[in-house]
Amino acid sequence: MEVKTLKKEESKTGTSIRVSGAEAVIHCLLAEGIDTVYGYPGGAIMPIYDELFKFKDELHHVLTRHEQGAAHAAQGYARVSGKVGVAMATSGPGATNLVTGIADAQIDSTPLVCITGQVARHLLGSDAFQETDIVGISTPVTKWNYQITHASEIPEVIAKAFYIARSGRPGPVLIDITKNAQFEEFDFKYQKCTAIRSYTAKPTISQLKIEEAAEAINNAKKPMIVWGQGIILGKAEAELKAFVEKTGIPAAWTILGASALPNTHPLNVGMVGMHGNYGPNILTNECDVLIALGMRFDDRVTGDLSTYAKQAKVLHFEIDPAEINKNVHADVPVLGDVKESLEAILPLLKENKHEAWHNEFKEKYKIEFDKVIKNDLQPEKEGLTMGEVIEQINIASKHEAVIVSDVGQHQMIACRYAKFNTSKSNITSGGLGTMGFALPAAIGAKMGAPKREVVAVIGDGGYQMTIQELGTIFQTGVPVKIVVLNNEFLGMVRQWQQLFFDKRYASTEMTNPDFIKIAEGYHIQAKKVTKREDLATAVEEMMASPDAYFLEVQVEKEDNVFPMIPTGASVSDVRLS
Amino acid sequence: MEENKTYTISVYSENNVGLLNRISGIFLKRHINIESLNVSKSEIDHVSKFTIVVHTTEDWARKIVGQIEKQIEVIKAYYHTNEETIFQESALFKIASNLLFDERQIQNIIKDNHSEIVTVSPEFFVISKSGRREEIEEMYEQLKPYGIMQFVRSGRISVSKSEMQISNILKEFQYQ
Numbered sequence: 001m002e003v004k005t006l007k008k009e010e011s012k013t014g015t016s017i018r019v020s021g022a023e024a025v026i027h028c029l030l031a032e033g034i035d036t037v038y039g040y041p042g043g044a045i046m047p048i049y050d051e052l053f054k055f056k057d058e059l060h061h062v063l064t065r066h067e068q069g070a071a072h073a074a075q076g077y078a079r080v081s082g083k084v085g086v087a088m089a090t091s092g093p094g095a096t097n098l099v100t101g102i103a104d105a106q107i108d109s110t111p112l113v114c115i116t117g118q119v120a121r122h123l124l125g126s127d128a129f130q131e132t133d134i135v136g137i138s139t140p141v142t143k144w145n146y147q148i149t150h151a152s153e154i155p156e157v158i159a160k161a162f163y164i165a166r167s168g169r170p171g172p173v174l175i176d177i178t179k180n181a182q183f184e185e186f187d188f189k190y191q192k193c194t195a196i197r198s199y200t201a202k203p204t205i206s207q208l209k210i211e212e213a214a215e216a217i218n219n220a221k222k223p224m225i226v227w228g229q230g231i232i233l234g235k236a237e238a239e240l241k242a243f244v245e246k247t248g249i250p251a252a253w254t255i256l257g258a259s260a261l262p263n264t265h266p267l268n269v270g271m272v273g274m275h276g277n278y279g280p281n282i283l284t285n286e287c288d289v290l291i292a293l294g295m296r297f298d299d300r301v302t303g304d305l306s307t308y309a310k311q312a313k314v315l316h317f318e319i320d321p322a323e324i325n326k327n328v329h330a331d332v333p334v335l336g337d338v339k340e341s342l343e344a345i346l347p348l349l350k351e352n353k354h355e356a357w358h359n360e361f362k363e364k365y366k367i368e369f370d371k372v373i374k375n376d377l378q379p380e381k382e383g384l385t386m387g388e389v390i391e392q393i394n395i396a397s398k399h400e401a402v403i404v405s406d407v408g409q410h411q412m413i414a415c416r417y418a419k420f421n422t423s424k425s426n427i428t429s430g431g432l433g434t435m436g437f438a439l440p441a442a443i444g445a446k447m448g449a450p451k452r453e454v455v456a457v458i459g460d461g462g463y464q465m466t467i468q469e470l471g472t473i474f475q476t477g478v479p480v481k482i483v484v485l486n487n488e489f490l491g492m493v494r495q496w497q498q499l500f501f502d503k504r505y506a507s508t509e510m511t512n513p514d515f516i517k518i519a520e521g522y523h524i525q526a527k528k529v530t531k532r533e534d535l536a537t538a539v540e541e542m543m544a545s546p547d548a549y550f551l552e553v554q555v556e557k558e559d560n561v562f563p564m565i566p567t568g569a570s571v572s573d574v575r576l577s
Numbered sequence: 578m579e580e581n582k583t584y585t586i587s588v589y590s591e592n593n594v595g596l597l598n599r600i601s602g603i604f605l606k607r608h609i610n611i612e613s614l615n616v617s618k619s620e621i622d623h624v625s626k627f628t629i630v631v632h633t634t635e636d637w638a639r640k641i642v643g644q645i646e647k648q649i650e651v652i653k654a655y656y657h658t659n660e661e662t663i664f665q666e667s668a669l670f671k672i673a674s675n676l677l678f679d680e681r682q683i684q685n686i687i688k689d690n691h692s693e694i695v696t697v698s699p700e701f702f703v704i705s706k707s708g709r710r711e712e713i714e715e716m717y718e719q720l721k722p723y724g725i726m727q728f729v730r731s732g733r734i735s736v737s738k739s740e741m742q743i744s745n746i747l748k749e750f751q752y753q
Contacts, residue, residue, distance in 0.1 A: 136598060139598050144650075145595070198591050320647065321646070322643035322646070325639070
């Protein structure tokens, strides 16, 4: 890579010293403000691990029990802290094990820098031991990747990696470093990267589009906001709040947008999408102006595109030009950083209340409450529901916990019923739907926000995909709270089998081990709840524990998650049962 | 349904290892076949140009260009219809040398098609022809009865009738 493509800014650490490539990697990470890395050693990355040993007071390395766990932990760390997560692995299987986490970070726009060891340059392409083409493999799921074969490339490439990972629409970057480059010595000097000529991190905001959008909003009779993770990634929570409060527009959120505005805010009308709230789904097809803020119209949000918000004028505030008109036509595309766009539009907006329109959301909520929410949160049947467990966590945490959910029914229930006061509190695998995400992500989340309570909510299926990370919790003593909602089924797949495959429960019933014994094997305090009367105390006890804690709740085996928009159906056809 | 058309996608990029893989992956992910692909230097020093021909809808062409432009090392990408570009392909025909003397018609074919002889050896000679796909196909059909030892045709190369403002983008970067 040539210097001319980078714009340089002198860093405070920019004095030249003679070091090995491996040591240079550590200096780069420290210069980027990294304090924690997640990883797993192996042959091709041993020189870097040797340096990690020497720098253990400056840089905390967390040994996960599998490289996938390292990637997810780095994601959890990044998502709660807003910083770049770093994961490391050796070549071959170490690198390929990272791929699921990288793909998850790519689709959920999580800033990661993954560093993999690679066989020495002279062995490349020779099918050497633990050689794999990780640059080729990771290309479709990285924002950028690069193979370093000479130590002298390390500072520039790593500087570029961090800049790319965190700027614009964030994403994962993979840097593959051959073993010879880790051993080679060179004159090290670090300069942060601040621009790349072929890459525009933030498109320039068009004042004309801001004015067009403002006019549409001011003239709207039934406007509706759907915000996404862009608000959180763009640190635009305060601007969102000011925007909704001035305009009085009902605001709904996508799964990854959760927590950007407190759930208790009177203008927060709930979640959109497949298992979102009834009102915002139905009323998407009745609003006259749809204001999309930092979201990408995922198919789980829109359902059938040909019947999605066709009556509405769509205003799409978005940082990534490739998202404009990708799924939903934008009548007014407002390209740019959402925080800056909201700042620019706010003075142009008229104050409003939209009371009659709000009442429609309230009426729809009443319907949903009677048909769904009441049964989930105040059940009269004997079996425990997932919803009442989430509600107990809400109560015990006073809406201040970070909830890290896995994938499936419990995830939808957690996102529907968890109450958040603080942004960056809902950590879940949204786009990729990666089972096994939550346990390692919760480890990273707790380390990224040590003062906050972190509760992992996991199903019995997903838990067993990365259950070995209990070892990481035990070894590091990280005080995460783990709640497994056990229905002895792969619940979401079972729900689909019930609804769409005539109850043919193919390979969804689980014969589970004794989870309590497993937790205790890792010296983690553990408790199992099977009765309603024990639930509140158990959750309180878990939350009060200063250490890691495992709580298994035996829930109803065949409960379903509603509302539901069946795949390919319109948001208007959301089912309540 | 929008109709399929031939689109020429022009991509200006940094000259880095792996970018071809990244760009071709965008087509692979969407199950779109690349009709032809050419990579060369461009009018700007150290900037490469990809010329990719696809047969698809305009909607897809636009979305693909969006995804291509999103790649870090891509400076700018465009798509054009045939009418908006000047384009050509090149072909080489390897023919047995004796035919040049035995079959008088071959010399006429070479002349009529405005092609040229690149090299002549005792065993074979090589004809080069540049032009539109149909012109090359036509010449191929004319030569085929006499026996073609080898034939190869390049991917499309093209320039757009309208300006592609790469120099301005790069200049702006310098002054930032």
